[in-house]
Amino acid sequence: MENVGVCDEFVNLKATELRLGLPGTEDGCEEEKQKVSCIKSNKRALPEPEKNNESKTETASPPKAQIVGWPPVRSYRKNNIQTKKNESEGQGMYVKVSMDGAPYLRKIDLTVYKQYPELMKSLENMFKFSVGEYFEREGYKGSEFVPTYEDKDGDWMLVGDVPWEMFVSSCKRLRIMKGSEVKGLGCGV
Amino acid sequence: MDLRLPSKVLEHIFSFVDSNEDRNSVSLVCKSWYETERRTRKKIFVRNCYAVTPEAVARRFPEMRSLTLKGKPHFADYNLVPDGWGGYAWPWIEALAEKSPSLEELRLKRMVVTDECLEKIAASFKEFKALVLTSCEGFSTDGLAAIAVACSNLRELELRECIVEDLGGDWLSYFPETLTSLVSLDFSCLDSAVKLSDLERLVSRSPNLKSLKLNRAVSLEALGSLLRLAPQLVELGTGSFSDKLDQEAVSKLSQAFSELKQLKSLSGLWDVHPEYIPLLYSVCPRLTSLNLSYATVQMPDLVELLSRCSNLQKLWVMDLIEDKGLEAVASSCKELRELRVFPSGAEDLDETNVAMTEQGLVSVSEVCPNLESVLYFCVQFTNEALVTIARNRPNLKCFRLCVMEPFSPDHKTQKPLDEGFKAIVEGCKDLQRLSVSGLLTDKAFQYIGTHGKKIRMLSIAFAGESDLMLHHLLSGCESLNKLEIRDCPFGDTALLENAAKLETMRSLWMSSCFVSFGACKLLSQKMPKLNVEVIDEHPPETRPDSSPVERIYIYRTLAGPRLDMPEFVWTIHKNLEIGVSNLAIE
Numbered sequence: 001m002e003n004v005g006v007c008d009e010f011v012n013l014k015a016t017e018l019r020l021g022l023p024g025t026e027d028g029c030e031e032e033k034q035k036v037s038c039i040k041s042n043k044r045a046l047p048e049p050e051k052n053n054e055s056k057t058e059t060a061s062p063p064k065a066q067i068v069g070w071p072p073v074r075s076y077r078k079n080n081i082q083t084k085k086n087e088s089e090g091q092g093m094y095v096k097v098s099m100d101g102a103p104y105l106r107k108i109d110l111t112v113y114k115q116y117p118e119l120m121k122s123l124e125n126m127f128k129f130s131v132g133e134y135f136e137r138e139g140y141k142g143s144e145f146v147p148t149y150e151d152k153d154g155d156w157m158l159v160g161d162v163p164w165e166m167f168v169s170s171c172k173r174l175r176i177m178k179g180s181e182v183k184g185l186g187c188g189v
Numbered sequence: 190m191d192l193r194l195p196s197k198v199l200e201h202i203f204s205f206v207d208s209n210e211d212r213n214s215v216s217l218v219c220k221s222w223y224e225t226e227r228r229t230r231k232k233i234f235v236r237n238c239y240a241v242t243p244e245a246v247a248r249r250f251p252e253m254r255s256l257t258l259k260g261k262p263h264f265a266d267y268n269l270v271p272d273g274w275g276g277y278a279w280p281w282i283e284a285l286a287e288k289s290p291s292l293e294e295l296r297l298k299r300m301v302v303t304d305e306c307l308e309k310i311a312a313s314f315k316e317f318k319a320l321v322l323t324s325c326e327g328f329s330t331d332g333l334a335a336i337a338v339a340c341s342n343l344r345e346l347e348l349r350e351c352i353v354e355d356l357g358g359d360w361l362s363y364f365p366e367t368l369t370s371l372v373s374l375d376f377s378c379l380d381s382a383v384k385l386s387d388l389e390r391l392v393s394r395s396p397n398l399k400s401l402k403l404n405r406a407v408s409l410e411a412l413g414s415l416l417r418l419a420p421q422l423v424e425l426g427t428g429s430f431s432d433k434l435d436q437e438a439v440s441k442l443s444q445a446f447s448e449l450k451q452l453k454s455l456s457g458l459w460d461v462h463p464e465y466i467p468l469l470y471s472v473c474p475r476l477t478s479l480n481l482s483y484a485t486v487q488m489p490d491l492v493e494l495l496s497r498c499s500n501l502q503k504l505w506v507m508d509l510i511e512d513k514g515l516e517a518v519a520s521s522c523k524e525l526r527e528l529r530v531f532p533s534g535a536e537d538l539d540e541t542n543v544a545m546t547e548q549g550l551v552s553v554s555e556v557c558p559n560l561e562s563v564l565y566f567c568v569q570f571t572n573e574a575l576v577t578i579a580r581n582r583p584n585l586k587c588f589r590l591c592v593m594e595p596f597s598p599d600h601k602t603q604k605p606l607d608e609g610f611k612a613i614v615e616g617c618k619d620l621q622r623l624s625v626s627g628l629l630t631d632k633a634f635q636y637i638g639t640h641g642k643k644i645r646m647l648s649i650a651f652a653g654e655s656d657l658m659l660h661h662l663l664s665g666c667e668s669l670n671k672l673e674i675r676d677c678p679f680g681d682t683a684l685l686e687n688a689a690k691l692e693t694m695r696s697l698w699m700s701s702c703f704v705s706f707g708a709c710k711l712l713s714q715k716m717p718k719l720n721v722e723v724i725d726e727h728p729p730e731t732r733p734d735s736s737p738v739e740r741i742y743i744y745r746t747l748a749g750p751r752l753d754m755p756e757f758v759w760t761i762h763k764n765l766e767i768g769v770s771n772l773a774i775e
Contacts, residue, residue, distance in 0.1 A: 069267030069675070070650070071532060071566060071593045076324070076350040076378070080459075080483055081533065107534075126544070 093168060099127045099145070099176040110168045116160055123147060127176060134160045149174045199225040209234055228252060235259070237695055238276060238300065239720065240746045243284035254293045255319075256285070260300035262698050262742055263648075264673050266324065269700055269740070271724065273755040278302045278325075279309075280753075286313035294319040294345075301325070307332030311339035318370075319345035329354035330379065337363040347375035347402075358383035358406070364391050371395040375402035377426050377457060382406035385414075392418045402426025405459045410438055416445035425449070427457035430465055430484075439468070447471035456480035463490045473497035477524075480505040482531045488514040488544075496521045502559075503527040508545035508566060515549035519556035528553060529564040532593065547574035554581040562587040569600040570627055575609025579616035588613060589624035595651035595676075598628040605629055611636035614644075621668075624648040634658040638665020645670040649677060656683040663687035673698040680737075681708035692718050696744040704741055707734030712743070713760070720746045723759040730759075 093110040106126055113119045120131050132143025139158050140146045147159040151170040159167070159174070194202075203226055206212055216226040232255040235241060247253065260276025278300045285292050292314045302325045310317060317340045330353060336346065337360060361376070361383040371391065376383070383406075392398060398419050403412070407428030416422070434442065452472045461484040476498050481491065482505040491510050495501070501522040508530055510518070519525075530545065547570045554560060554577070561584050570592050579585075598604055606627040614620060614637050623644050625633065629652035637644070638661035645668050652658070660683035662672065672694065680703040691697060691712075706729040713721040723729055724740040750760045 067595070069264065069269045070595070071591055072267045072648075072650070073532065073566075074266045074324070074350065075268060076352070077482070077531065 093171075095149075095171055095173045097123065097126070097174040097176070099129070100178045102127060108174075110171060115164050116167075119159070120147070123174070123176065129176065144178065146177050147174060148177050193221060196221065196225050200229050203229050231255060233257070237744055237746075238278075238281065239748060239751050240695075240744060242748045243281045244288065245747065247284055247288035251289075252291075253285075253289050254291065255296070256281075256292065256294070257296040257298075258300060259298045262673065262696060263299075263671070264675065264698050264700070265299055269675065269698075270742075271755075271757060274724065274758065275751065275753055275755070276300045277753060278306045282306050282309050282313075286310075290314060291316055293317060294321075296321040296323075297325055298323040299325065301327040302332075303327045304329055304332035304335070308335045311335045314340075316342060318342050321345060321347040321349070322351050323349040324351065326352040330356045330358075330360040330381070333376075334360040334363040337361065338365065341365070341368060342370055343368060344370050344397075345373040346371075347373055348378050349375060351378050353379055355380045357381050361391065362387040366390075366394070369394045370397065372397045373400035373424075374398070375400065375426065377402040377404050379404045380406065385411050389414060389418060395419075396421075398422065400424035400454075403428040403457060405429045405457075408432050409434055409442065409465065413438065413442040413445050416442075416449065420445075420448040421451055422449055423451050424454040424478075425452060425456070427455070427459075429459045430457070431460040431462040434465075439465075443468050443471070450475075452476065454478035454480075458484040460484075461486050463487070466490050466494055469494060470497055474499060476501055478503040482507055482529065485509065485533065492517040498522055500524055505529040505531070507531050507533040509533050510549070511544040512546055512549035512552070513544070516552040519553045523557055524559060525553065525557040526559045527562040528560065530566055531564075532566040547571055550574070551577050551581075554578040559584075561585055564589045564591075564624075566591045566593060568593060569597060570606065570609070571599045571601050572604065572606055572609035572612075573599075573601070575606065576612040579612040583616045584619065585613070585617040586619055587622040588617065588620060589622065589648070590626055591624065592627040595626075596628045597626075605633065607633040607636065611640070614640040619643055622646045625652060626650065628652075630654050631657040631661070634661040635665075638662050641666050643668050647672050649674045651676045653677045653679065656680055659683035660686065663690045669693075670695050672696075674702060675699075676701040678703060681705055684708060685711060688712055688716055691743055692716060692745050694745065696742065698740075698742050700740040703737045705735045706730075706732065706738050709738065709741060710734070718745050718747070720744055720750055720760060722754070724757060725759065726757055728759065 094107050095110060097106045097108055108122065108126075110119070113122065116134075124130055127145075129145045130143055131145060131147060132140045134140055148156050149159050149167070149171045150156055150173050152172065156175075162170070199222065203212070203215065206215060209230075209232065212226055212230055216223040227249050228251060230250050231252055233246060233250055233253050234257045235246060236257075236259050238258050238260050246256075258278070258281060260278075261270050261274060264270060265274070276299060278297055282295075286309055290313060293316050295310065295317075296319070300322075302322060307328055310320065320336060320343075328351075333346075333348075333353075336343070358379075358381040364371075364387075368391075372395075374391075383404075385407075388407075388411075392401070392415055399422060401415070401419060401422055402424070403415070403426055405428055407415075409428070409430055409432045412427055416425075446468055449472055452475060455469070455472065455476055455478070458481060463486065466486065473494065474497060477500055479495075479498060479501055485507070486494075487509055488511045491506065492514050495504070495514075495518045499521060502524050504518065504522065504525060504527070506529070510530065515530075528550075530549070545567050547567065550563065550565050550567075551574050560582050563585065564587075570590065592606075599606055599609070606625075607630055610625055610629070610633050614623070620641060621643055623637070623641065623646075625637075625648070631654045634653060634657070637647070641647075644666050647662065647666065647669065649672075656679045658677065659674075659679045662669065663683065664687055669690075675698075684704055685708055706723065709721050709723050709729075713719065720743065722742045723738045724742060725738045729736075729738055754760065
């Protein structure tokens with residue numbers, strides 16, 4: 001009787017519990033493996049997440065099913081952090097970073113780093129993994145995880161493929177993929 | 190033989206009794222002590238503005254000089270109380286203007302304060318010295334100008350996290366040149382820039398200025414000149430900490446900071462650019478209080494800064510500090526008494542810092558022997574961690590844990606956090622304030638009821654299984670004064686069974702639970718000294734008595750149902766005898 005209400009609520013919350021991460025985690029995995037696109041540019045070909053996967057993920061996460069007044073942070077504080085974020089977004093270059101299998105996203109400011117090795121180190125620390133060695137033709141070797149990014153054109157690239165400055169100006173977001181999904185791709189260069 | 194002490198002697202003795210808790214006890218001894226005490230009490234605290242009428246307070250305490258008033262319930266901070274609910278300062282100010290014109294200090298929390306109120310204060314209290322508004326709203330900078338221009342003995346003007354209609358920075362310029370008594374000024378919550386030259390002149394003619402909290406609009410460069418004018422500051426809230434400064438400006442600012450030999454408390458630090466953090470190093474060793482909760486500084490820089498704060502007692506920081514950072518803090522800041530860790534991605538759970546877990550708090554509890562107050566937002570927790578914390582720190586007085594995902598179990602064992610909180614309430618015998626979170630069954634509340642004998646304030650959300658949870662709390666927690674619960678699955682039974690308990694408490698808030706309108710009616714009829722307010726969008730009378738209501742706020746009162754309720758607050762009228770007692774006044 002009264003418990004039903006709670007169960008409903010509980011169920012609803014569970015339903016909105018978000019396994020956030022970019023397409024390619026769990027749900028989208030199978031579709032991913034099938035897609036290999038050879039692109040005309042010298043962009044290395046990477047499994048491009050299907051656009052409907054993306055929209056699926058996005059509709060599955062409505063405005064975070066906001067629970068009123070939760071977490072219990074004063075509006076004053078919330079507003080001030082928000083404003084700060086918006087402002088700092090103007091100054092720095094904040095991009096979201098997700099890692100396959102990790103439930104939460106992180107955000108980093110690309111302008112804080114001067115070159116790839118610094119960025120790699122930071123990502124390794126943040127997500128507790130190691131990135132292996134980068135080779136121009138073959139990509140990353142010796143690691144389970146591969147750092148990729150989505151550029152301005154919506155293409156998924158391997159981090160390190162383009163000169164640093166170009167990377168910083170074109171990177172929209174980062175995704176640390178499971179190496180198994182990137183293996184065996186060779187076309188596009 | 191007349192054994193009564195003459196009232197003059199009694200008065201003299203009572204003048205040494207500072208604490209209002211003691212004064213309340215004193216006034217219960219006998220009529221003559223009551224009379225003498227009331228004529229000598231100067232500082233009055235009314236922790237619920239609806240518990241008693243302003244006239245009654247003014248009548249009882251003719252020598253009142255300082256009044257502290259609180260309005261809305263605590264959960265109003267989290268938007269759970271609709272706008273317009275109440276908490277108006279006006280009736281108090283109007284009454285006091287007439288009956289207590291010698292009032293010098295007014296401290297209001299969570300109240301609606303209008304410009305009219307501020308103008309009335311300015312016009313009515315000739316000796317007015319201190320205005321402190323915390324989490325208040327309803328006024329504009331025009332009201333501040335009224336205070337500035339008229340209160341010639343003003344010592345304190347503090348706006349803490351208020352929502353102010355900002356009509357510009359002119360208000361500060363209304364402080365007359367003759368005002369030299371300022372001790373504390375806090376306008377950190379205002380947006381508009383004040384005129385720097387006026388601020389500088391104000392600061393230079395205030396030799397007693399000990400506390401200055403600037404708003405974000407005050408630049409780093411301006412800060413430098415202000416600090417040079419007030420090296421005696423004990424508390425500083427900086428403005429924005431991120432302009433581009435040239436070498437010379439940086440070294441001047443550094444010099445200014447190093448001159449602050451009395452500085453104990455530092456806050457503000459909006460938009461801190463990591464490059465400028467070293468400017469603070471010179472004041473670190475003396476700091477006892479540091480509020481970095483608005484500074485988006487990353488862990489390494491935080492650690493570097495905090496490693497120099499060996500005397501720190503109070504630290505507010507964001508979860509950007511991470512477990513690693515807290516571990517480092519623990520070893521540098523052994524004097525720590527109060528720790529608050531706020532979430533950096535407050536709105537978006539997906540941006541919450543993954544590297545902040547139970548481990549950070551465990552480290553601090555291990556190393557800091559004086560740690561007694563904790564507010565901790567994090568992503569996950571374990572029973573083991575709670576047990577360890579309780580064992581390490583039996584001296585905890587305030588423990589507020591917020592595991593941000595509702596219903597989160599122990600992330601290692603997947604069990605509820607019942608056993609962990611059991612350890613907390615069993616081990617920390619002096620615990621006065623507790624907020625629980627995570628997956629909790631009725632058992633957790635049984636433990637709290639059994640062991641939490643000193644708990645005065647308890648906050649609960651998304652927990653428990655049945656009426657038992659509420660029953661355990663109301664029947665077990667002897668010192669319970671404030672209880673606030675949201676989204677828990679209990680109904681009427683426990684509430685009605687423990688109705689008498691409610692008169693011994695200041696207030697009870699319940700929202701999104703299963704308490705029915707019928708129960709509210711019953712409670713209201715049986716308990717004459719309680720106001721039972723049903724806060725619901727839809728008139729509860731149009732629904733069956735058994736249907737649950739959205740929000741209920743119950744509080745003890747001598748003043749009867751209030752007359753300023755908006756249309757969404759429903760209460761049941763009853764006959765009251767209003768008598769004088771100590772319940773409402775603390």
